[in-house]
Amino acid sequence: MNRSKAAGLPRRGARLLAGALAASTVVVGVGTGTATAAGAGGAGPVGAGVCAGSGPLPYSCARPGDLIDVTLGELHPTQAVLGFDQVFYKQGRYGSDRDEAAGGVNKRFDDWCETNGQGEAASVGPGARLDDPASFTCTVPLGQETAESLAPMKTAVVGPGGKLYLTDGHHTLTSFLEGPDGSTRLPVRLRVTDNFSSLSTAAFWQRMTAEKKVWLRDENNRPLGVEQLPSRLGISNFRDDPYRSLVYFTRGIGYEVPDGATEFLEFSWGSWLRGKHDTNAYDLTSPGPYLDLVKSASKSMAALDADAVVDDGRTAAQLGRIAEWNGGKKETGGDFAKLSRPLADPKPGKLAESLDYKARVVRAPECTARITGVRNGPLTVTNGVTCAERAALRGPVTVRAGAALVLTGSMLEGPLQADGAAAVHVCGSSLTGPVAVSRTAGPVRAGGPGCTANSVTGAVVLTGNTGGVQFAANTITGPLVCSANAPAPDNTGRENEVRGPRTGQCAGV
Known part of the structure; x- marks a missing residue:
């Protein structure tokens, strides 16, 4: 795959090749050197002058059915929540060497090839990375x-200004981003289902809502406005919906993804399960109680009549409900038995791998004060736990002794200084100005499991912190200086990109 910046645009020779895809809107022939958005699902023509020729073209020239090369940082979510435990399963699998030890290849290469419309991994060279597609090959x-290889591809809609809105694949692409070789620059190919680039922003969201290409509910199933959607991928930019994870683990036991599945199918199941089973009544960090919940929920799904309405007019049959629980097999067989396998098994179940990774996630303290919007x-944080969530902070931030700061999906323009703090967590954020964190008694976390990496323009100095320092996959434009931290900073296997000198304990982080 040619990964030049220009390759971000419609690949003319890679249109749908044979027949209609199960979930596609349109089949388009090989390009003729011009492009319009007036086909089915389109919102109107794109200027012929802009879209003429065979070279790199703007995303706004893409037609339904086009395959486009993108990077993860270019994609805009159309949902505000994820099932974190599903992502944790992928993270556990991607970061493990079990697949290689069994004579196979790491699952992330199979998943990338499938997402790219290229089957599964064929060969994976030593040191292969997802961000270097030349280091591995796919079977297609x-x-x-073929239509079969293209069917599992993730999908996007072209919006105003040529922006790309992801309509399927939030969990998979977030897992790539948070994976061992993930970053916003990681390449992947998507299939365009619609081009609404000629619409105004208001008309775009009206159409997306009318065509059910956006999920505007929060983790408690309450309505959201489009302005509350995350602006980019990364687990820290989303909220956790345990019912979405629950549905994922019932796959093959209580439902199967049907041909022609609509977007956000699993969220519809989650909305229905919310009224039947209380996730708060189960310990979702322990395999036994979690499996009990999966069994109970999946049996409820399978017991539904085929024509029973589950959510938003969709019936159980339309949402893939399985007629017989666990495919008619006992608990000791079928997909339920596979899910139940412990971590010590040569082929552990998805739940065991998810919970093993989940146990590595350092939890942020409970917020006592919240900041959103522009400040x-x-x-100055003098006590308690101040959480800035999707906020824009313009000015210096100081954390006093005994207080804690949690920055999530936020922007800080100004220096950050913490001395003697209880905890400092910075996830999925952009900081401009020097960062100095010293003598923190509790965790210092910037990247790592469950915490999206950050970008910092300025020096970063970490000194004398004693509660553990996770510093992983961040991009630092400036020096990185670490000393007297006990234990030494841990990059959790994901090296930081530092455009400046690294000294002290961070020389190899």
Whole structure:
């Protein structure tokens, strides 16, 4: 796969090759050197002058059915929640060497090839990385895709200004981003289902809502506005919905994804299960109680009549309900038995791998004060736990002894200084200005399991912290200086990108 920046645009020779895909809107022939958005699902023509020729074209020239090369950082979510435990399963699997020890290849290469419309991994060289597609091959070469290989591809809609809105694949692509070789620059190929680039922003969201291409509910199933959607991928930019994870683990036991599945199918099941089973009544960090919940929920799903309405007019049959629980097999067989396998098993179940990874996630303290939106001027945290969530802070931030700061999906323009704090967590955020964190008694976390990496423009100095320092996959434009931290900072296997000198304990982080 050619990964030049220009390759981000419609690949003319990689249109749908044979028949209508199970979930596609349109089948388009090989390009003729021009592009319009006036086909089915389109919102109107794109200027012929802009879209003429065979070279790199703007995303706004893409037609339904086009395959486009993108990077993860270019994608805009159309949902605000994820099932974190599903992502944790993928993270556990991607970061494990079990697949290689069994003579196979790491699952993330199979998943990338499938997402790219290229089957599964064929060969994976030593040191292969997802961000270097030349280091591995897929079973279906580029240009030889089939309807079958293209069907599992993730999908996107082209919106105003040529922005790309992801309509399927939030969990998979977030798992790639948070994986061992993940970053916003990681390449992947998507299939365009619609081009609404000629619409105004208001008309775009009206159409997306009318066509059910956006999920506007929060983790408690309450309505959200489009302005509350995350602006980018990364687990820290989403909220956790345990019912979405629950549905994932019932797959093959209580339901199967049907052909022609609509977007957000699993969320519809989750909305229905919310009224039948209380996830708060189960310990979702322990395999036994979690399996009990999966069994109970999946039996409820399988017991539904085929024509029973589950959510938003969709019936159980339309949402893939299985007629016989666990395919008619006992608990000791079928997909339920596979899910139940412990971590010590040569082929552990998804739940065991998810919970093993989940146990590595350092939890942020409970917030006592919250900041959202724009805040101008200095901020001094003197006590409690101040959480800035999707906020824009313009001014210096100081954390006093015994207080804690949690920055999530936020922007900080100004220095950050913490001395003697109880805890400092910075996830999925952008910081401009020097960062100095010293003598923290509790966790210092910037990247790592469950915490999206950050970008910092300025020096980062970590000194004398004693509660553990996780510093992983961040991009630092400036020096990184670490000393007297006990234990030494841990990059959790994901090296930081530092555009400046690294000294002290962070020389190899």
